[in-house]
Amino acid sequence: MTALPTSLRERKKAKTRAAIREHAMRLFEEQGYAATTVDQIADAAEVSPSTFFRYFPAKEDVVLADDLDEVMVRVFLAQPAELAPLDAMMQAVRDIFTGMDPQVWAFERRRQDLIFGVPELRARAIQQMTETVDLFAGAIAQRQGLPADHFPARVMAGAAVGAILAIMPSGVGAQGVTPGDHSRMEQALTLLRDGLPLG
Amino acid sequence: MTALPTSLRERKKAKTRAAIREHAMRLFEEQGYAATTVDQIADAAEVSPSTFFRYFPAKEDVVLADDLDEVMVRVFLAQPAELAPLDAMMQAVRDIFTGMDPQVWAFERRRQDLIFGVPELRARAIQQMTETVDLFAGAIAQRQGLPADHFPARVMAGAAVGAILAIMPSGVGAQGVTPGDHSRMEQALTLLRDGLPLG
DNA sequence: CTTTCTTTTGGGAGTTACTGTCATTTCATG
DNA sequence: CATGAAATGACAGTAACTCCCAAAAGAAAG
DSSP: OOOOOOSHHHHHHHHHHHHHHHHHHHHHHHHOSTTOOHHHHHHHHTSOHHHHHHHOSSTTHHHHSSOSHHHHHHHHHTSOTTSOHHHHHHHHHHHHHHHOOHHHHHHHHHHHHHHHHOHHHHHHHHHHHHHHHHHHHHHHHHHTTOOTTOHHHHHHHHHHHHHHHHTSOOSTTOOOOOTTHHHHHHHHHHHHHTTOOOO | OOOOOOSHHHHHHHHHHHHHHHHHHHHHHHHOTTTSOHHHHHHHHTSOHHHHHHHOSSTTHHHHSSOSHHHHHHHHHTSOTTSOHHHHHHHHHHHHHHHOOHHHHHHHHHHHHHHHHOHHHHHHHHHHHHHHHHHHHHHHHHHHTOOTTOHHHHHHHHHHHHHHHHTSOOSTTOOOOOTTHHHHHHHHHHHHHTTOOOO
16 A cells, blocks of 8 residues: 555554544544544544644545545556547446455445545545546546647546546435445446437 | 515615625635634624624635526526437526626626635535536436436436536636636537547 | 654644524514 | 514634644664
């Protein structure tokens, strides 16, 4: 996941970060996000509140820290050049979901559950997605040898991210990403490619 | 815009609300969003901070209070039934932008500038858009006589909203929606309808 | 091992957005 | 004018941050 830590200092920092994160997630799941204070998290992780904010600039960032989106863009760019962009995207989705190790998967799932359950977090997650649109628009253009600000490339990126977002579970009792979801993503991208038939 | 106020009380409330809003927007534009405190706004509008929060549950809501999205859905549903969904959407965009009176337009523009300039506001605005996706998905399905949770309808709604969002100016020095923008929106929807050709 | 330098940590004080409560004022009504 | 309802303002309190400074812990050098 991350580069292997060398010095004692690095190892301690990684451990502290992980501890804060784990205790925070647990408390959020147990008592709810809003009802959990930063002080409680700090107490549980045995650090001072000051230290908490040194590791995570905001309470939200404990949950939102690293995003999957950049990985997605990288995998997308690694696809064979002969694939059409939307097909390359589908293949990238497939690659990511099949190659993910179970532990990462489980953690990802807990995160998704929290994010989609808490409006505050959902808002920021979606904002991250708009940054992903920029990344994707650039990536698509690059792949096809088009200028970086190519209009149709932007539209495609926006449509793809929007479509995927739209089929994410978000209502009451929603569950995060499940193993079956990557096939729904592929269906959505196929529809896009075919001009959005409604039949 | 709103129903005509009858009683003295109603009129006063409307005036107070407008005053808070106007002073807030002015201060945000002059000194920036974060640098403006609720107390300053309350002072300028000559109300107590308590009253401020009675009118707007959060500082953000002064800017985000009413959204254009619901209007969009209504106009979309009012389009002639023989238009294909994406064409109906295009026509709805056209109707709204041409029918908007200049004063509303000017205010809308100031709002857009603020929203797209302040990350915090942008995040919440985008969240509102996801709610719009739900509305649109339902509207599309309804128009075509499909079940409310029809998968391709959701994908279409998500793609359309995502595409439009993607071509909104958001970078540094970005300007809000300008009169020329509705044609860009139409271009985007046309691309969607045609299966997203990149040429 | 000790000294010195650097990084990390904890503590405290301060700001700001927001919540809840209660007395007072302001409008509506008979 | 009297009475009830709604709006307001002042107050106290909480929680998420921010800034700053002194103490602790790891790294490097003698």
